[in-house]
Amino acid sequence: MxxxxxxxxxxxxxxxxxxxxxxxxxxxxxxxxxFYTNGLYxxxxxxxxxxxxxxxxxxxxxxxxGDLGYILPQGALILKHGTIPHNYYLVHADLNYPxxxxxxxxxxxxxxxxxxxxxxxxxxxxxxxxxxxxxTLATGKITAVRHxxxxxxxxLFHKIAGANEYYRVLLNSYGLVNLxxxxxxxxxxxxxxxxxxxxxxxxxxxxxxxxxxxxxxxxDIFYFDRCTGLLSDHTQIHxxxxxxxxxxxxxxxxxxxxxxxxLNLYQFDLQAADVAASKKKIATYDxxxxxxxxxxxxxTQLAPDGKIYINAPNGVRYLHVIHQPNLPYPECNVEQHxxxxxxxxxxxxxxxxxxxxxPLDGSPCDTLGLDNIPIAKYRYDQDTADYxxxxxxxxxxxxxxxxxxxxGDNTTSQDASPVHTxxxxxxxxxxxxxxxxxxxxxxxRTLQIGTVVTQEALPKxxxxxxxxxCREGTNVILHHYLPRHASITLxxxxxxxxxxxxxxxxxxxxxxxxxPPGMYFYEIREAGRKVKSGKLVRVE
Numbered sequence: 001m002x003x004x005x006x007x008x009x010x011x012x013x014x015x016x017x018x019x020x021x022x023x024x025x026x027x028x029x030x031x032x033x034x035f036y037t038n039g040l041y042x043x044x045x046x047x048x049x050x051x052x053x054x055x056x057x058x059x060x061x062x063x064x065x066g067d068l069g070y071i072l073p074q075g076a077l078i079l080k081h082g083t084i085p086h087n088y089y090l091v092h093a094d095l096n097y098p099x100x101x102x103x104x105x106x107x108x109x110x111x112x113x114x115x116x117x118x119x120x121x122x123x124x125x126x127x128x129x130x131x132x133x134x135x136t137l138a139t140g141k142i143t144a145v146r147h148x149x150x151x152x153x154x155x156l157f158h159k160i161a162g163a164n165e166y167y168r169v170l171l172n173s174y175g176l177v178n179l180x181x182x183x184x185x186x187x188x189x190x191x192x193x194x195x196x197x198x199x200x201x202x203x204x205x206x207x208x209x210x211x212x213x214x215x216x217x218x219x220d221i222f223y224f225d226r227c228t229g230l231l232s233d234h235t236q237i238h239x240x241x242x243x244x245x246x247x248x249x250x251x252x253x254x255x256x257x258x259x260x261x262x263l264n265l266y267q268f269d270l271q272a273a274d275v276a277a278s279k280k281k282i283a284t285y286d287x288x289x290x291x292x293x294x295x296x297x298x299x300t301q302l303a304p305d306g307k308i309y310i311n312a313p314n315g316v317r318y319l320h321v322i323h324q325p326n327l328p329y330p331e332c333n334v335e336q337h338x339x340x341x342x343x344x345x346x347x348x349x350x351x352x353x354x355x356x357x358x359p360l361d362g363s364p365c366d367t368l369g370l371d372n373i374p375i376a377k378y379r380y381d382q383d384t385a386d387y388x389x390x391x392x393x394x395x396x397x398x399x400x401x402x403x404x405x406x407x408g409d410n411t412t413s414q415d416a417s418p419v420h421t422x423x424x425x426x427x428x429x430x431x432x433x434x435x436x437x438x439x440x441x442x443x444x445r446t447l448q449i450g451t452v453v454t455q456e457a458l459p460k461x462x463x464x465x466x467x468x469x470c471r472e473g474t475n476v477i478l479h480h481y482l483p484r485h486a487s488i489t490l491x492x493x494x495x496x497x498x499x500x501x502x503x504x505x506x507x508x509x510x511x512x513x514x515x516p517p518g519m520y521f522y523e524i525r526e527a528g529r530k531v532k533s534g535k536l537v538r539v540e
Contacts, residue, residue, distance in 0.1 A: 003304040004031050006379050007477060007506040010466075012342045015047040020069035021140075021299075023348040024076040026088060034116060035123055037078075037090060039070025042114070044122040052125040056112060057094040070095070072106075072140040073195055073299060074351045079144060082151035083173045086117040091132075091155060091169075091176070093140055102136060102160060103190060109133040109142075109157050109169070111176050132176050133167050136160040138191045141207060143353060145198040147172075148226035150359030150370040156196070156205060156229075162187050168229040185234025188218045195247045195299055199254040200354050202226045204270060208248040208259055216240035219248070219259055219268075221275060227365035237268075237276045245313040247349075249300035251325035252395075256332070258282075258322060260297035260310050265322075267329050283320075283334040288513075290316040291471055291540070295337050299349035305379055306395050309339070315346040317471070323381070324393070326417070338509055340475045342467045356397035372399035374434040376443035378417075382482050382505045388449060389421045390482065392430070396441075400434035408447075425450030425484065450484035451527045461531045463524055469537035476501075476508040476524070486526040490536065493519055512538050 002009040022039030033045045035053075040062060042053030056062070057070060065071065072095045081087035090112040098104055113127035138158035145154050147170070155169040155176075165181040192211035198204065205224040210217050218238055222231040243262035250257050250270070257268040257275075265283040272278035285296050297320065298313040308322040318337040325332055358372040359365075376396045383389035394403060394416045405413040407420050408428035422428060431444040462479040476488055486503040488510065498520060501510055517538050524532040 001303075002031065005479075006305060007479075008303075008305060010339070010341065013047070015043070016067075017041075017043050017047070018067055018069045019348040020065075020071045020346050021073050021348055022070040022075040022092075023350050024078050024090065024092075024352070025350060026078040026080070026352075034088070035078075035114065037076055037092075039072065039075050039092060040065060040067065042090070042112075042125065044119075046122065048122075050114070050123055050125060051119050052128065053112075053114075056090075056129065057092060057110070058129055059094050059096065061095045061097065069346075069348070073193060074142045075140045077142045077144055077155075077351050077353065079153050079171055079353070081171070081173075081175075082153075086115060088114045088116065088123075089171060089176060090114065091142055091144070091171075093137070093142060093157075095139060104139055105160055105191065106137040106139055107134065109137065109167070113175075130176075132169055132178050133157060135167075137167075139193075141194060141196040142351070143196045143198060144171075145202045145205075145224070145226065145353060146357040146359075147229075148202075148360035148363045148365035149368045150357075150366070150372075151368055153353070154224075154226065154229045156231075158191075158196075158207070160191060162189070166231060170229065179229065182230050184231045185220065185222065186236045188220070188236075189215055193245055197248050197250055197300075198224065198354070199250040199270075200252050200302065200357065201254040202354075202357055202360070203254060204250060204257075205231060206248055206250065206257060208246045208261075210243045210246040210262070213242050217243055217246055217261060219257075221257070221270070226360050227363055235275050237279070239279075245296070245298040247298055247300040247310065249302050249308045249322075249325070251308075252302065252306050253326045256325060256328070258300060258308060258325065260300055262296050262298075262313070265297055265310075265320075265334060267332060269328070280329045282322075282329045282332060283336065286336050288318075288337050289472070290318055290337075295320075298347055301349050301351075302354075304395070306393050309349075311345060311347060311349050313347050315344045317341045317344055317467070319345075326393075335509070337473070339507065340467060340470065340473055340509065358398045361399065371438040372436065373439040374398045374400035374436055374441050376400070376432045376434040376441045378432050378443065378445075380430075380445075380447065380505075383419075384504065386421065387482060387484050387504075388424070389419065390447070390449075391417070391419045392432075393417050394432070394434075396432070396434045396443075399436055401436040402434065404433040404435075406431045406433075422449055446480075447482060448480065449482040451529070461526060463532045465522070465532075465534065465536065468535075469539045470512065471539060472513050473509060473511045474536065476503055476510050478503055478505050478508070481505060484527045486524065486531075488522055488524045490515070491521045491523070493521070
C-alpha cells in the first residue's frame with residue numbers, strides 16, 4: 001500500500017516469502033523499499049533472501065512454522081540507527097509453547113543488525129539473534145516511540161502475566177541498551193492475544209489483551225515520559241466480549257483510543273475525566289463473509305493518510321477502515337470491509353512506529369539541537385450530498401502550530417482541518433501552509449471538480465477497477481478528480497442492467513454479494529458522459 005498517492009495505491013507482487021502475523025518492513029525517506037521480514041528470515045528490496053538473513057528466532061516454534069511465517073502479533077519491528085544512517089535494527093521476539101508452569105510466552109527479545117552499505121546496497125545481516133532480554137516474557141506486542149531528544153528510540157516489553165513490570169530498552173548511539181524493569185500499576189491475570197501502541201505524540205502507552213472467554217479482555221493505559229521511559233497514572237479497563245482477538249490504535253490527534261474486540265469496535269476518549277466511562281461501541285461485525293470466511297476485527301494500524309486500518313483474524317481479502325479517527329462517534333465514520341485487497345491476507349499487519357515524531361521541545365532531554373520544522377500534508381474527502389463541498393484533513397507533522405489554507409478561489413481558512421464549499425466546477429490549486437517558531441512549509445495539490453459543458457473540454461478522468469476478477473466485491477477508484485455525479489452501471493452479458501452505484505472521489509467499495517457469478521460489462525459515467533467501460537468477472 002503506497003501512501004505517497006492519495007488515495008493509496010494498492011498493488012501486489014508475487015514472491016516466495018509467506019506472511020502470517022509477523023510483518024515488519026522499512027523504506028527510505030522517499031518511500032523506496034529497503035528490506036522486510038516475516039519473522040523467519042529477511043528479504044532485500046529485490047525480494048531475495050538477504051545475505052545472512054535467515055534463521056531468525058531460533059527454537060522449536062520457528063522450526064515448526066516451516067516457511068509459513070512466524071505467528072506472533074507485533075512480533076518484529078525495524079528501527080533506524082540515529083547516528084549511523086546505513087545501520088538498522090530488527091527488534092524481534094520468539095514464542096514458546098506452554099509448559100506446566102506458564103502458558104504461551106516469549107523467552108527472548110532479540111535484535112538483528114542490518115548494514116545497508118554492504119552487498120552492493122542490498123544489505124547484509126552483520127549481527128543476528130542477539131539477546132536483549134532473557135526472561136519469562138509476554139507474547140509479542142513490540143512497539144516503539146521516539147525519545148524526547150528526537151533521535152533515539154524507546155521500546156517497552158512486558159514481563160509475563162501476573163507481573164506489573166515493563167522492561168525499558170533504549171536504542172541510542174551505542175546500540176540497544178536494556179535499562180531494566182519499571183514496576184508500575186496493576187497486573188493482569190495472564191497474557192493473551194492483543195496489541196500495544198504509543199500515541200502519535202508519544203505521551204500515552206496502551207495495550208489490549210484478549211485472554212480467554214472466561215477471563216475477558218483488559219485495556220491498560222499509561223502516561224509515558226519520553227525523557228525517562230517511565231510509565232505512570234495507570235488506568236485498567238476490564239470487559240468481557242467473548243472475544244478471540246483484539247487490537248488497539250490511537251487517533252492522529254492522540255485523543256481517541258480505538259479497541260478492536262473480535263465482534264466489536266470501541267472508542268475511548270483519553271481526555272475524559274473517566275476514560276472507562278467514555279467507552280462507546282462504534283461498530284459491530286456485520287456478518288460479511290469473504291468466500292465463506294468471516295471478516296471480524298483484529299490488528300489495527302494508524303496509516304500515513306490519517307486513517308486507521310483494521311485486518312481480520314482470518315485469511316481474507318478485506319481491511320476495515322476508520323476514516324475520521326480524530327472525531328467522536330459517529331463522525332469517526334467506520335466502514336467495514338472497505339478495502340478490497342488483490343490477495344488474501346493471513347492476519348498480518350505491518351508493524352511500525354511513528355517516524356514523524358520529533359523532539360519534545362523544551363523538555364530536559366531536548367539536548368541534541370534538533371528542531372521540529374513542520375511538514376505540510378493533507379488529504380481531502382468529497383461530501384456525499386454536495387459534490388462542491390470538500391472536507392480537508394490535516395496530515396502535517398513535526399509540531400505545526402499555525403495553519404493557513406488557500407483554496408484557489410480567493411478564500412482562505414486558518415482551521416487545521418476545514419470543510420470548504422467551492423463556488424462552481426473547475427480546477428483549483430489548494431495550498432496548505434503550516435508553521436511554528438522553527439520554520440514554515442507549504443504543500444499544494446490541484447483539485448479538479450466536476451465537468452464543463454463542452455465535450456472537448458471534458459477533463460481526463462483516471463479510473464481503476466480492481467480486483468478483477470473479484471468475489472464479494474471490488475474497488476472503483478477515481479484518481480485526483482471530484483465528480484459532479486459519477487456512477488458505475490453493471491450489465492449482464494445479454495445487456496440487461498444489473499446494478500448502478502454512485503461514485504465519489506477516491507476509493508469506492510462496490511458490493512457484489514447479490515450479483516450471481518459470471519461475466520459482466522460495466523460503464524462508468526460522469527454527468528451523463530461515458531468515461532470508462534470494460535468487463536468485470538465475478539467468481540465464486
